[in-house]
Amino acid sequence: MKAIQLTASSLTAFRATELPDPKAGPGEVLVRLRAAALNFADVAVATGAFPGATFPMVPVADGAGEVAALGEGVDAMGLGLVVGDRVIPHFMPNWQDGAMTPRNIAAMRGITLPGSLADYVVVPATSLVTLPAHLDFVQGATLPIAATTAWNATRSAQLRPGSVVVLLGTGGVSIFALQFAKAAGATVIIASSSDEKLERARQLGADHLINYRATPAWDEQVLKLTEGRGADLVVETVGGATFARALNAAAMGGTIFTIGFVSGSAISIDLLPIIVKALRIIGNSTGSAADLAEAARAIAAHRIVPVIDRVFDIADTAAAYAELSAGGRHFGKLAIAH
């Protein structure tokens, strides 16, 4: 099969190659991959910042494709999978449901397992989620990491009509969170470095827009917009540069869903806002295949269409990585079509 390999921890060490076709073993499925989508984690792998990868490897965690063959025993598992089904393989195939454990998150596609830049991949049948009918392969490929995380974020705060959600930036996770939060009837306040991106967010339903370059004290603006009450949920996608402001922007009993480190992960903070406002600081590492399945069902029910900024040809993989690692140029997701 044709594949792209990353041969070293470098943003440019990609090579097109031929690899043996994989075969599905018992309980496994052979998937013909059709598309992939990038996440910050893929860039972290390529820059050596994400532990666990060994080179050469087939990169990119997220993808989508169709069932090409079923391994022994898959029919008897009652999953209803047949050849030709359009599917999304989960990023952490051994984490099927329930709480994470060191064991079920050890295997990660595009990091410790082959990723999505190959014609075929073999995965456990139980890690496959049905691609929502209204999405194509490229749109479906954007779901495993970003949509699952955004779904878990909005679920963590039990959003209801009138809940206030703050989103930082307009990357993949924030834009899925915007779509899920609006589907739940929440009021969304979104911060971005770009007025043009803010306008695009408004068209997707964002209620209040803050340019964090023009208004660095965006937390005070959140308090003003909510008449001093603050946000029920802050999706903390940025990390070091914003965490203290996220605490200030939160309402009493509010949730800081802590996932991002685009601006670094080491900080010194004042604990008082957490104590005095009884905040819930929730860490998250993507989610299980069941979480992805639930996110996909929500996407199907609300006919949410993933927002994709650019689709690169697989031959232009290095350009796709360069675009993501440049930081802040894209809106939503970057994808790669096979």
Ligand SMILES: NC(=O)c1ccc[n+]([C@@H]2O[C@H](COP(=O)([O-])OP(=O)(O)OC[C@H]3O[C@@H](n4cnc5c(N)ncnc54)[C@H](OP(=O)(O)O)[C@@H]3O)[C@@H](O)[C@H]2O)c1
């Ligand atoms: N732990 C988990 O479960 C999990 C899962 C998925 C992702 N993540 C992490 O979450 C983060 C975001 O992921 P992503 O895929 O959405 O990334 P992304 O698509 O690269 O988006 C990052 C966005 O952050 C915004 N940003 C940068 N500095 C900012 C600042 N100081 N204030 C506000 N916004 C700022 C920028 O938005 P503008 O251009 O609009 O300014 C940028 O586009 C990454 O660190 C990623 O590793 C964690």
